[in-house]
Amino acid sequence: LAKTTQPISMDSYEGQEVNITCSHNNIATNDYITWYQQFPSQGPRFIIQGYKTKVTNEVASLFIPADKKSSTLSLPRVSLSDTAVYYCLVAISGNTGKLIFGQGTTLQVKP
Amino acid sequence: DGGITQSPKYLFRKEGQNVTLSCEQNLNHDAMYWYRQDPGQGLRLIYYSQIVNDFQKGDIAEGYSVSREKKESFPLTVTSAQKNPTAFYLCASSIDRRRNYGYTFGSGTRLTVV
Numbered sequence: 001l002a003k004t005t006q007p008i009s010m011d012s013y014e015g016q017e018v019n020i021t022c023s024h025n026n027i028a029t030n031d032y033i034t035w036y037q038q039f040p041s042q043g044p045r046f047i048i049q050g051y052k053t054k055v056t057n058e059v060a061s062l063f064i065p066a067d068k069k070s071s072t073l074s075l076p077r078v079s080l081s082d083t084a085v086y087y088c089l090v091a092i093s094g095n096t097g098k099l100i101f102g103q104g105t106t107l108q109v110k111p
Numbered sequence: 112d113g114g115i116t117q118s119p120k121y122l123f124r125k126e127g128q129n130v131t132l133s134c135e136q137n138l139n140h141d142a143m144y145w146y147r148q149d150p151g152q153g154l155r156l157i158y159y160s161q162i163v164n165d166f167q168k169g170d171i172a173e174g175y176s177v178s179r180e181k182k183e184s185f186p187l188t189v190t191s192a193q194k195n196p197t198a199f200y201l202c203a204s205s206i207d208r209r210r211n212y213g214y215t216f217g218s219g220t221r222l223t224v225v
Contacts, residue, residue, distance in 0.1 A: 041221060046214065100157075102153050103152065
């Protein structure tokens with residue numbers, strides 16, 4: 001199974017662009033890369049998912065290089081409310097559908 | 112609106128008691144999951160169910176039990192055999208268990224042993 005590596009924590013200031021990079025080895029060519037956001041005492045919330053190159057939605061962009069050994073979540077102009085833990089997921093466990101969660105990246109946005 | 116409802120949001124349990132956490136979804140998802148989250152940790156799978164009347168153990172099933180009598184409901188019982196039950200419990204459902212997207216999580220139940 002592919003394993004993900006993310007920075008444990010990041011700091012930013014309001015209005016800045018934040019890029020969180022996730023490294024993933026052994027990712028299959030047909031695997032999707034998905035990012036979730038989790039606020040304290042809440043369940044993770046889907047942000048964005050991609051298969052290759054670049055995906056953009058109303059809250060984020062996801063950049064995936066051709067070798068798919070890493071991916072970058074880009075949050076434009078963050079605000080204080082973007083302070084959360086961000087999880088990069090690339091794998092499920094066989095036929096169970098179990099999501100493989102790492103420790104995630106704690107983003108702290110400062111005023 | 113479709114979603115997953117977990118209740119209660121906070122639960123206190125005395126030593127030696129069994130408690131049941133509720134999880135209901137109206138998304139028409141076949142697969143449902145229970146995860147446990149400890150401070151500063153990712154999520155660990157307790158049990159999962161891919162279809163009504165069927166469920167399987169996850170990575171940390173000891174001390175827990177589940178049932179799946181209805182598609183919409185997947186309650187989790189934390190038994191007295193679970194030695195360290197204080198944690199944040201999350202229920203999830205998925206539209207397609209073969210992909211890592213399409214998962215919806217509930218808002219969680221925080222269980223504390225007193």
